[in-house]
Amino acid sequence: MDRSTNLDVEELKMTREQYILATQQNNMPRMENAQLYPVGIYGWRKRCLYFFVLLLLVTMIVNLAMTIWILKVMDFTVDGMGNLRVTKKGIRLEGISEFLLPLYVKEIHSRKDSPLVLQSDRNVTVNARNRLGQLTGQLTVGADSVEAQCKRFEVRSSDDDRVLFSADEDEITIGAEKLKVTGMEGAVFGHSVETPHIRAEPSQDLRLESPTRSLIMEAPRGVQVSAAAGDFKATCRKELHLQSTEGEIYLNADTIRLGNLPTGSFTSSSSSNSRQTVYELCVCPNGKLYLSPAGVGSTCQSSSNICLWS
Known part of the structure; x- marks a missing residue:
């Protein structure tokens, strides 16, 4: 009995050892059957990556060169660019500047030693x-x-x-x-003119003329016409009216001449001399003036032919 028991124990040990060995062999990787895969980028992918990196590097270099060229051409500085300078008082432009879009500013002025010119086509x-x-x-x-x-x-x-x-x-x-009109035709007014004083230049004549209509000068306190160093002449084609409703017409001069006055007839008992050189100034009832041969007394007659036919 003891011998059979020992055999069972030995068989059990062998079975356990076989199981452990079989389990260890199953857990161990089979190195002879495993395949090795390379890690990284190889082939055409690697060449494309290098090409894109090189292209990006060239683009960066060209962009940097263009930026430096633009800064050099446009004259960029810390104070501004080109003719444009930024100061504490605002923006300063030197030389000729052209604006293609609307410009909104508060004030525009030039330097003290140069004018401001705005030019457009x-x-x-x-x-x-x-x-x-x-x-x-x-x-x-x-x-x-x-x-x-x-x-x-x-x-x-x-x-x-x-x-x-x-x-x-x-x-x-x-x-x-002073209002000075240098035109040959003078000043033309279509309607009335109100002024306190009209005078000509020194050594020049003052002429008020209305070629086709009448010339009227009115003032509530009077109109004064004077020529201190020359003659005063009023000429008209038809009639010249001097009228004073409440005052008088005063003619004050060393010599007063009335030319082209008609001569009235004078009938008396004594015939007048044919060489009559002295005449009397007469006034008709209607105010017309005429000359009458002077005599011992007044020769003015209200029934003169001048007064009757006037």
């Missing part, structure tokens, strides 16, 4: 608008004319800020001390 237009964007004033400088559209146009003196010229819908005011 067609015209230069300056617009002024209110807060709502509505156009309130416009100044257009064109090739043929200068136009200003505004409610009131003023020209002021630079010395005392006095208004020299102003125009609006109601009136035109000239504030200068």
